[in-house]
Amino acid sequence: MKNYIKWLLTTAVFASSFNAKAQLYAPCDNQATTETHWLYSSMQRLQGAGVLFGHHDDTAYGVGWRFDKNRSDVKSVTGSYPALYGWDLARVEHESAKDINGIPFKLQRKLVKQAYRRGGINTFCWHMDNPFNNKTAWDTTHNSVKELLPNGSAHARYVQWLDRAAHYMHTLKGDEGEAIPILFRPFHELTGNWFWWCRNTCTPEEFKALWRFTVDYLRTKKKLHNLLIVYSVADFNTKEDFLSRYPGDEYVDFMGFDNYCTKSIPDYQRNLSKRLALQQEIATEHHKVACLAETGYEQIPLANWWTSVLQPELQKNYKTAYVLTWRNGRTDHYYVPYAGQISADDFKRFFNNQSNIFQNRLTALAVYGKYIVPNKEE
Template identity: 65%
Template sequence: MKKIQILCCIILFNSCAKGQLFGPSDRRATAETRELYYSMQRLQGAGILFGHHDDTGYGVNWKYDQDSSDVKSITGTYPAIYEWDLSKIEHDSINDINGLPFAVQKERVKEAYERGGINTWCWHMDNPTNGKTAWDTSRRTVADIIPGGAFHDAYVQYLDKAASYLADVKGKNGEQIPMLFRPFHELTGTWFWWCKNTCTPDEFKTLWRFTIDYMRNTKKLHNLLIVYSVSDFNSEADFMERYPGDGYVDFVGFDNYCFANTAAYAKNLDKRLALLDVIAAKHHKLACLAETGYLNIPQTDWWTNVLLPVISKYKTSYVLIWRNAGTEQYYAPYPGQQSAEDFKKFSEDSHLIFQNRLTPLSVYGEVGGK
């Protein structure tokens, strides 16, 4: 059955003509980055890529181990998408916000790329005006760090440090590894210094455009596919209020977590994915569920009876769950966890693509990771 699924996926993948596809927002995107974006478009309808934050960095009862993954321990394969965090790189820290050494992170990124996986970054950036955490909303930070702001130079220094790190993440042939870059996530919430309660829509758009222009044009990072990821929204107007423009976005998505009321979660998720399909089509972008999950997964059939029935209805490019930080906070099951068997069934469903189905497709083309 798995071989049949992989073969069908390859047929669908190859049958989509490149002339029907749209290019990255960065017109100078590298060959591998451009090919990845085309590939992810071809996969629409063939399956939803499954991702996990810090998947090969650490998990339940292990950390930094080579060839380890809680997802793989249940399914026999890695996820298709691996998310990482840049937080603390702005302070020259050797570890990220979750304690994962950046040296280890970089190696895991390269390993994922070499097996044909896809890497993405978020950034819980500390407040550039005072060095406090991303959760510091005590001041209107955005106005102070955009061009002309009192702390603009401090913000640029943060970007310089992140760009230096990302520029050094290269494949075996010296090529820049393509990356999905997801800055300022959950921007329609109220808990980060870049959220809607701390800046106007125009201030936020200015921040976004400056950041992407700086990374592309000044730092020469043409391997970035940009993810615009909100949190709360109930209409197209809500979603688009702070949208920086099609020239600065490649993926549109949102973060949506499940809590005790799974029926409410499914209903809300269904509504938002339907809206996102319309938005993505209108703007020629790919849709994604950039963060989701159910803390400690207390429902044994949550994967196949709550999440799968909703996401399988839409043209969602990828779905990513949050990290496994130990037995008190995890979003993917581990051996012995009550939803493990259901997660295995979920991973084998034809609507999902994990690493085993992704690798044969060579999504970076002949010059990229294999």
């Protein structure tokens, strides 16, 4: 009862974050589960109120630690977990015990469930190896996409790999046996030129056909109705660039792009501002939800990067549903600060800005349509 009263009081404080008058659109899967419907509606209602903050592999490892219980670099600095948790399916296609970043899938499953239980949101990308030749996702030596389509030479292997991924995703369940909703982001950065599914390795029609086959197969054959589909490009400068390989509204729920800060901060801000605005126009026209699917500044060498570079661009467009920063993989490869890092104090200021939503604010909003008992620390 004490926890329930606390939830009611907290919900009263944050309920104003929801836009009760928002025009809501259903998931593109007309058989989506109840929790998936709720999540998609909740994320639409939050548009305009703020941006959900996410971090890839957040609770699995960080700078100077790996697989510690109840740990997160985001939490170590701010006191809260992020609102959104990124994961990777890569290596599940080989029935490996570990994903591409060395996380045991058994542990990843546990962390996904913990995030869901505390009211957080899980999103998966998939750096799938090339089914045509078993090389890595970064192999671009062939037009592999056409070989994965029905009647293609590698179609059977591709279907086998989808079966293995579907089997794993079916194990991602809540405490009552319900399927945990997943923001599924296949073939990300598709307008780049570095993955086997990118624009330099296949025609737009071949790519669209593979996307449609993949989504249809997972829905219809494998009965995965807990997936919200994220279409995520790399560089783009026009609507035509963004939509050149778009598979159709019935195959997409979120529209996003990946945009990293490198040497030129002015270029990053200029591109981010232009692309967020352009993407919002496209998302509105297609009745989809916009997001910044990946971003960050490796090693964050600028002490006030969060509030002086990223925040001003996000504030221009509060209809961006979420922003996901990349992983903290090594001491020379990280995208959120750890305790004592040069931008840690500024990250706290970013966290305290009420337009940024972390787990501490998200839990009370019950985005799955029910109050899920917050995680017992395990």
